[in-house]
Amino acid sequence: MTDGPSYGFDTLQIHAGARPDPATGARQTPIYQTTAYVFRDADHAAALFNLQEVGYIYSRLTNPTVAVLQERIATLEGGAGAVCCSSGHAAQLMALFPLMAPGRNVVVSTRLYGGTVTQFSQTIKRFGWNAKFVDFDDLDAVKAAIDDDTRAIFGEAIANPGGYIMDVRAVADIADDAGIPLIIDNTTATPYLHRPIEHGATLVVHSTTKYLTGNGTVTGGCVVDSGKFDWAASDKFPSLSEPEPAYHGLKFAETFGPLAYTFHGIAIGLRDLGMTMNPQAAHYTLMGIETLSLRMERHVENAQKIAKWLEDDPRVDFVTYAGLESSPYYHRVKDVCPKGAGALFTFAVKGGYDACLKLVDSLEIFSHVANLGDTRSLIIHSASTTHRQLTPEQQEAAGAAPNVVRVSIGTEDVNDLIADLDRALSAATA
Numbered sequence: 001m002t003d004g005p006s007y008g009f010d011t012l013q014i015h016a017g018a019r020p021d022p023a024t025g026a027r028q029t030p031i032y033q034t035t036a037y038v039f040r041d042a043d044h045a046a047a048l049f050n051l052q053e054v055g056y057i058y059s060r061l062t063n064p065t066v067a068v069l070q071e072r073i074a075t076l077e078g079g080a081g082a083v084c085c086s087s088g089h090a091a092q093l094m095a096l097f098p099l100m101a102p103g104r105n106v107v108v109s110t111r112l113y114g115g116t117v118t119q120f121s122q123t124i125k126r127f128g129w130n131a132k133f134v135d136f137d138d139l140d141a142v143k144a145a146i147d148d149d150t151r152a153i154f155g156e157a158i159a160n161p162g163g164y165i166m167d168v169r170a171v172a173d174i175a176d177d178a179g180i181p182l183i184i185d186n187t188t189a190t191p192y193l194h195r196p197i198e199h200g201a202t203l204v205v206h207s208t209t210k211y212l213t214g215n216g217t218v219t220g221g222c223v224v225d226s227g228k229f230d231w232a233a234s235d236k237f238p239s240l241s242e243p244e245p246a247y248h249g250l251k252f253a254e255t256f257g258p259l260a261y262t263f264h265g266i267a268i269g270l271r272d273l274g275m276t277m278n279p280q281a282a283h284y285t286l287m288g289i290e291t292l293s294l295r296m297e298r299h300v301e302n303a304q305k306i307a308k309w310l311e312d313d314p315r316v317d318f319v320t321y322a323g324l325e326s327s328p329y330y331h332r333v334k335d336v337c338p339k340g341a342g343a344l345f346t347f348a349v350k351g352g353y354d355a356c357l358k359l360v361d362s363l364e365i366f367s368h369v370a371n372l373g374d375t376r377s378l379i380i381h382s383a384s385t386t387h388r389q390l391t392p393e394q395q396e397a398a399g400a401a402p403n404v405v406r407v408s409i410g411t412e413d414v415n416d417l418i419a420d421l422d423r424a425l426s427a428a429t430a
């Protein structure tokens with residue numbers, strides 16, 4: 001299909017990036033299960049390796065099935081280009097890689113996916129990078145944390161697990177003033193509920209493992225570039241603005257303009273870090289993404305009903321869902337995610353730690369797993385699993401106190417889900 005900005009989200013999630021297969025006319029995107037691609041002749045090969053011509057060389061860098069998914073996600077996010085990779089965590093490293101160098105830092109929200117907290121607070125130090133954790137509700141603290149070595153700001157639009165909603169526009173303005181990009185992890189919102197680029201973000205990262213695939217089959221990640229950041233405006237981003245020795249002194253910003261960051265992600269990032277998405281994974285995610293809006297509508301509708309039901313239940317102490325008027329983030333929903341506050345929240349069970357364990361073990365439809373964004377409803381007691389190494393104070397700060405469980409509400413019949421919770425709450429608090 002021709003890319004028309006006039007097409008609606010429901011059309012683009014099915015068609016963007018895909019064309020009938022030129023060789024066979026296949027309507028569905030084929031899985032191009034190949035490692036390498038035959039060059040037309042020696043000149044063609046040389047042009048490809050010099051980045052003078054765009055084409056397929058080797059599937060560590062590019063693959064036609066993965067390319068369709070990249071264009072699909074870039075279109076849904078309103079970006080100029082996207083690079084898919086092997087997981088959400090790979091996407092985060094790929095996003096930072098062109099920006100960072102030893103001694104540089106990234107200012108990050110204290111409210112992040114637990115695995116991201118570990119990646120940023122521990123692992124990236126091995127590269128000489130540093131993350132400064134700041135409460136993003138304190139905009140003065142965000143400004144104060146930025147120094148001459150800061151190369152990006154990183155936050156989640158809707159943060160896991162507590163239903164926190166970020167004021168993306170306000171933080172984007174701070175990033176603009178500092179001449180650095182804002183990176184938004186949009187995994188839990190998806191572009192159906194929130195489009196960070198429209199709120200001023202430069203880059204968007206996804207764990208496609210979650211809602212974009214939606215069926216719990218494959219891990220994957222994606223980095224989307226808005227194409228709007230001027231990498232050559234300062235000397236802060238030499239990987240993009242200065243001559244690249246590995247490509248005969250080519251300057252990415254000058255040569256590729258709005259696609260500079262995306263080309264760098266493929267030609268340097270995937271080539272040398274090798275965190276590539278395989279075409280099978282891209283296929284499963286393409287199958288899922290076709291129904292993204294339909295699923296998200298149902299996820300949100302179910303989450304809203306269940307959060308309200310739980311809040312009114314005497315066996316429950318509190319519910320942290322931004323779609324509830326009791327949430328301190330309720331007022332941000334209409335600006336940041338007017339179609340709904342996602343489907344991920346926590347609630348506290350009267351009876352504390354032991355009651356939470358009993359609840360998790362008594363549920364039939366909800367599965368006890370460390371995942372989210374599946375069509376299936378999922379639950380986890382973080383204090384005894386993902387957050388068990390932390391002290392009770394750290395668990396509390398992370399929104400994972402001992403008396404709290406996190407749910408990812410699926411698309412099943414909401415009455416069945418409420419009946420399941422009702423039965424299990426009775427067993428847990430008996």
Ligand SMILES: *Cc1c(COP(=O)(O)O)cnc(C)c1O
Pocket residue numbers: 087088089090113115116156160185187188206207208209210219220221372
């Ligand atoms: C799951 C998740 C990640 C990590 O993604 P993987 O695909 O598991 O590597 C990052 N951010 C958020 C918000 C997530 O939910």
